[in-house]
Amino acid sequence: MKSQWECLLQNLGEWQGSFTLLSSQGELLExxxxxxxxxxxxNNQTIRQSIRRFHPSQEVQEQVLEYSSLARSVMFFENGAFSQGSIQWGPFSEFGAELGLIDGDRRLRLVQLYNRDSQFYRITLIREKLAGKNASERPHLSLDQLLGEWQGEAVTIYPDWRSLDTYSTNLKIEREGGDKLVQKLVFANRTITSSAKIHGNILHFDEGSQPVQILLLPDGASCNCPLQVKAGKPFFLEVGWLLKPNLRQRMIRSYSDKGEWVNLTLVTERKIS
Structure with a gap:
């Protein structure tokens, strides 16, 4: 099994793309x-990371970091997928995380941010490809692409370095009528059934004590998170990426009812019907 540092090295290279700032409703801001x-x-013992932003009619902004170890707030999977962000949610403080998926010459990263009132208020969608490669971007994700049954394999890793867990998943997504969606998720001897109201590219799951929404985004991406984090309620942040019509990845960063970051899960699932 690769070390966390070796997993990080899967991300070496020059990644060309864009930082797309969106509102909590998916509206383009910048x-x-x-x-x-x-x-x-x-010899790869140190990483030099530079980020150059090309704002119109402004000088190029560059940020450079060098590091030879990883913070507690970040974890990687063997293919280079990763997440970094807050390790503890608390009231009256800003909170958020980045979730990054990788597929050959492409990367997709999503940053989800909450304000001091614990309300979801902003997304940064980052779409990238390796320099010199012709990897194309996927179309905007549609609900029809998600409908059906998805069989998957999940890997869960933990920030306290306990042994990872692997298990199968099954997700069924069906449409009822014109404006309702029903999904059934089975994993690790648990079954979760939920329904959502469909509003264009937004799916509203309002049944529970903590309303959740899924945004369908460009490049086959999706953003799944609560509209507001509430004290005493466990929650998760999720990014999805439709790589092919029958192949999807999801990454879930989970927090306990005390607001502690407890694990990170990568699901690779294939549509079987």
Whole structure:
């Protein structure tokens, strides 16, 4: 099994793309071309990371970091997928996390942010490809692409370094009438059934004590998170990425009822019907 540092090295290269700032409803606020470069130094014992932002009619902004160890707030999977962010939610403080997926010459990253009132208020969608590659972007995700039955394999890793867990998943997504969606998720001997109201590219899950929404986004992406984090309620942040019509990845960053980051899960699922 690879070390966390070896997993990080899967992200080396020059990644060309954009940082797209969206509202909590998925409305476009700003789109900035970017180049993010991760370079290994000293035989890959140190990473030099630079982020260049090309704002229109402004000088290029560059941020450079060098590091030779990883913070407690970040974890990687063997294919290079990762998440970094807050390790503890608390009232009256800003909160958020980045979830990043990787597929060959493409990366997709999503940053979900909450304000001091614990309300979901902003997204940054980051779509990237390796320099010199012709990897194309996926179409905007549609609800019809998600309908059906998905069989998956999940890997869960833990920030306290306990052994990882692997298990099968099954997700059925069906449409009822014109404006309702029903989904059934089975994993690790648990079954969760939920329904949502369909409003264009937004799915509202309002049945529970903590309303959740899913945004369908460009490049086959989806954003799944609560509209407001509430004290005493466990919650999760999720990004999805439709790689092919029958292949999807999801990453879930889970928090306990005390607001503690407890694990990170990567699901790879295939549509079987």
């Amino acid at each position: 789109d900035t071309p970017t180049i993010t470069t991760l370079e290994g130094l000293n």
